[in-house]
Amino acid sequence: MKKFFIVFACLIGLFLTACQQEDNQQAEDHANKQQEADQPTKDELDDSKNNKEEETNKHIAKIEEETGLHVVDNPESELVYVNKQRKLPTGYVPPNLTVPDVPHFSKEGNPKRQLQKSAADALEELFAEAQNNGIGLVAVSGYRSYERQESIYSSIVDTKGQDHADKYSAKPGTSEHQTGLTMDVASATETVSTLLEESFSQTDAGGWLAEHAHEFGFIIRYPKGKEDITGYSYEPWHIRYVGHEVAQTIYQKDITLEEYFGYDYE
C-alpha cells in the first residue's frame, strides 16, 4: 500500500510538473501571438530607426576605453559640449586662436589670453558694452591646451590623489577652456587674492555679466543651484560662447548646457 502511495505521489508530481510546463508553453505561445499581432509595419520600423538615430546622434565619436569618457565628434563647433563625461579628442587644438583686444590679467604672450575668433570678437563687444555702462572687466583665463590641462591634472593626482584631482580639476580633454570658447573674467579692480571667487557675483561687474552675457552669445556655464547637473561648483566668472541664439534660449529658460542638450549620463 505504501509502495502504491509513493508511486501515486510521483505520478501526481509528474503530472503537476507537466501541467506547469504546459502552462508555460501556453504563456509562451500567447506571448508569441501577441508579438505577431503587435508586429510593426515597415513604415513604423523606419520611423523607429530614425528616432534611434536621432537619439544616438549625440556627437560622440567613440567611448574611450581607458577612461570610459565619451569623445565628441564636433570639437570645432561653437556648440561643442564637454563636461565630466564628454571630452575633446586627445591633443585637440582649436582653429583660429586669437587674442581678443580687451584688458588682460595675464602677461603679454601668455597662451591663456587666446580665444577662437568668433568668441574673441563677441568678447570684445561684451567688454565694450560693459565699459559703456561703467563696468570695468578684465580677461583672466581663456584657452588652455590639452597638455597644460594634463600637467595640471597629473600634478594634483601626484600630490593629492586621484579622488581629490577628480573633484577639483578637469581630466585632460574635459576642460571647457580647451575649446577656446571660454573665458574667466573679473572686475578690473580685482587683485590676485580676490580673483575668481564666488563673491564676484555680488559685485557690479558680476551682476552685469549675469544679466548681459547672453546678449553677446555667452552663458554663465556653471550656475548656482545646478551643481548636480553640471558637475561643477558655481562659477559666476566662467563664461562660455555658444552663439546668440542658444545663449538667448539658455538665459530665458534659466537652464544649463546639460539641460539644453538633454543627454542623460549615469
Ligand SMILES: [Zn+2]
Ligand atoms: Zn573657467
